[in-house]
Each structure stands twice: as structure tokens, then as C-alpha cells.
Amino acid sequence: MSIKVENLTYKYMPGTPFEKTAIDDVSFEIKDGEFIGLIGHTGSGKSTLIQQLNGLLKPTSGNIYIDGECITEKGVELRKIRQKVGLVFQYPEHQLFEETIYKDVAFGPTNLGLSAEEVDERVRRALEVVGIDIEKYRDKSPFELSGGQRRRVAIAGVLAMEPKILILDEPTAGLDPRGRDEILSQIKRLHEEYKITIILVSHSMEDVAKLVNRLIVMYKGKNILMGSPREVFREVETLEKIGLGVPQVTYLARRLREKGYNIREDIITVEEA
Template identity: 65%
Template sequence: MIINIENLNFIYNIGTPFEKKALDDISISIEEGDFVGLIGQTGSGKSTLVQHLNGLIKPTSGKITIDGIDITNPDTKMKEIRKKVGLVFQYPEHQLFEETIYKDIAFGPKNLGLTEEEIELRVREAMELVGLDYETLKDRSPFEISGGQKRRVAIAGVIAMKPKVLILDEPTAGLDPKGRDDILDEIKKLYERENITIILVSHSMEDIARLANSILVMHNGKVIMHDKTREIFKSADLLEDIGLDIPQVTKLMKEFKKRGHQVKEDCLTIEEAKEELIKYLRGTKNA
């Protein structure tokens, strides 16, 4: 188990008129190597939860164990935890600050005390993993490239730390459709190539359905569901009750079946639905 959370609570502004319970008695476990989608309405506690996982926020009560280390223990060195858990915020390109792309990506590894040779190797590998050409871009300013490339540079800066857990908080926010698809493709390739656990926070049910193996559903500071992706999207009524949706293609197949057509209604992607509809049409033709 790479992440284990027990009875986690967090209260903002304790003792003031603005006191608010943001996380309410959360207990979950995440397996090493899983790709987890984290969904919920704005204000449900998603960002607050993930910021607990590398110690940016300290819990009001409860216990968080990362790779066997209790990060709520006052004696735990958070620098060690942040080597294990990389967090990419929304609009991470706003945090770029160095004069070259190389220096920006190298910032984290340099702070780990690595040699120049090790730092260069990590920068090369990280750029390759996010689809950036090292020789062409390493000496360019991070402020003179496209929005999608800036996003990749920011993600590469986290990957260069070689975390065991990568948390992506709305990584495609603000990107155009092509930039969004490119980033998601690189995230998928990264997961397939590296021995890494990924937590993806997203409002897009299509993105979650396409990438995640399992899903955590949050509502009012609680985790109300945690299951395999296909099982979560079978609970369409419950998701709709808390203001969420299911992928459009899943909705289409459910409606198609409701009208009397014998098809699988739990298709999660266009590819799955296409295969199912071809199978259905061939069956009706041969009937």
C-alpha cells in the first residue's frame, strides 16, 4: 500500500466565525501502481486532500502513511516525503521562474544534492517522458514557448524528482483541445512506462474514464465512493444526485439500451462503444 489514510480531518479557521470542516473522517488506501481518478464538485475537498499527501497542509487530526512513513509524525522530515510525492498544481506554468527550460527542470534535482551528471540525466529523461526534445528546447526560455509546452515543462520539473506518487490537480485546465489531448497522452505514456502511482484530479468524466483504473468520489469533505472506474460509473443516479455526471458515451449506451437494444451499457470510451455497436449491428443483421 503506497498511501494509507486513517480518520483524516481538517478544519479551516478553527475558533473563528469562518470555521469550516473541509475533510471529514476520511479513511482510504491506495495501492502502489494504481491510476486513481479523484472527482467531486468544486468545494468537495479534492485539492485539500491532495495537499495533505505531501505535507503542504497539516491535518487537524488523523494519520497519513506514505510508503510506510507516517507523515503526521512531527519527527518526519518532509523533504523525504516530497521526494516520494510530486504535486502538480493547476496552471503549474505560473510557477516557472528560471531563465532556461533546463534550469527550471533541474531546480528540484539540484536541491537533492545530485551531481551535475545525474541532474542532466534526470532533465533529459523528464523532458523525454513529457514529449519535449532536449536538444531543441533545453536552452530556450520557458516563457517563450506555447501554453501546452509550458505545462509539460512544469510537469517535467516534478517528474525529474523521480517521485513514487505523482498527483496532478486539473493538469489540462485552460488548455485548448489539442494541448489538452497532448498532455493526457503524455500522462498515459508516463504511467505505462514508469513504475509510478498517479492521482488525477479532474472535472472531466471523459478524461477519468479514459485514464483511471479506480475512482475516489468526494462530496462535502467525505469520500463517499472508492471503487474500480467501471463500477463507479454504474452508479449514475448517485453521481447525478451530488452534481456529477457520467461520460457522454456511457450515457449514450445506457439510453440506447433503455430503448430496447441489447448492448452493454457500461462502455467508458468511444472505442469500447464502437466495438459494442458493431457487434450489435452484426448480430441484428445475421438474426
């Protein structure tokens, strides 16, 4: 499913002395099946933006269209939007609450009023996607799992709702390198096999740049850069200025600049060499 964001602005506590513009006139389009990296430092507006994409927050102004349908006008059923747009919050494992892994993943689809067989099929599929062996783990408590596994079960809970768009907010936060690699490779697989639209939110360029088709770079509530990782990396100076440069690229750019090269063009040649 596609997403279109038009002149979106979000203000916290508008009209008070504490007013804070968290999203400032942001526009972009995401095509069906794209894998997007939404990147920016803490406080750049990433969470505020994604909560509007599934209707949790209502924009101060501007519009959002999901698959051509405006979700920001009055009278839109939020439940329907959330079925289409699955949002995996930061540290989603903190929201696991059922006594078994099976029940936790089954919770959402059960509430959709599906039959037991349909629920079972969804739970199996979702756990399979995140690489959790259902036979081994179904009746275990989430608390018997490692941190990375718990997070994968929490992600399976969102996947079991079979969203057409999946947004993951810092899915690797707090995991060790192994847990991080596991989660990222499962997400990659999810995109390749199921072709759903994915937005991966991160403050780490290195985590996302090698996975995604396109990057949206946020800075102080604005969408300052957008394009393929290659196109975005070309803007080394901007990335450096906002502290999002990839160290190796920044280092190479500095060396080339010292030698009198025009880095905007030449850095790409270096990458390809």
C-alpha cells in the same frame, strides 16, 4: 509506493466562526503503481486532500501513511515526504522562473545536491517523458513555448525530482483540446513505462475515466464513491445527483429506466455490447 489515508479530517480556521470542514472523515488505500482519478466538483475538497498527502497541510485529525510510514505524526521530515510525493499544482507553468528550460527543470535536482552529471541525466529523462526535445529547447526561455509545452516543462520539473508518487491537480485546465490530449497521453505513458503511482485530480469524469484504474469520488469533503470506472459508473443515480454523470451514460440510464430496466445492472451490459 502505497498510500493509506485513515479517518482524515481537515478544518480550515478551526475554532473560529469561519470554521469550514473541507475533508470529513475520509479513508482509502492506494496500492503501489495504481493510477487513480480523484474526482469531484470545485469545493469538494480535492486540493485540500492532496496537499495533506505531501505534507503541505497538516490534518486536523486522522493519519496518512506513505509506504507504511506515518507522515502525520510529529517530527517527520517534510522534505523527505516531498521527495517521495511530487505535487503538480494547477497552472504549474506560472511557477516557471528560470531564464532557460534546462535551468528550470534542473532547479530541483540541483538543490538535492546531486552531481552535474546526475542532474543532467534527470533533466534529459524528465524532458523526454513529457515529449520536449532537449536539444531544440534547452536554452530557450519558457516564454517562447506554447501553453501546453510550458505546462509540460513544469511537469518535467517535478518529474526530475523522481517522485515515487505523482499527484497532478487539474493538469488539463485551460488547455485547448490538443494540449489536453497531449498532456493526458504523456501521463498515461508515464504510468505505463515508469509504473509510478499517479493521482490525477479532475472535475471532469470524461477526462479521467478512460485513463485510470480506479476512481475516488469526492462530494462535500466526503469520499462518497470508490472503485474501478465501471463500478463507479454503476452508481448512475448517485453520479447524476451530484452532477458528475457522463452525459451518454446518464442518457442511456434514463432511457433504460423508462423502459423498466434496473439500470444498476443493465447499464453495464449496454456498455459491453
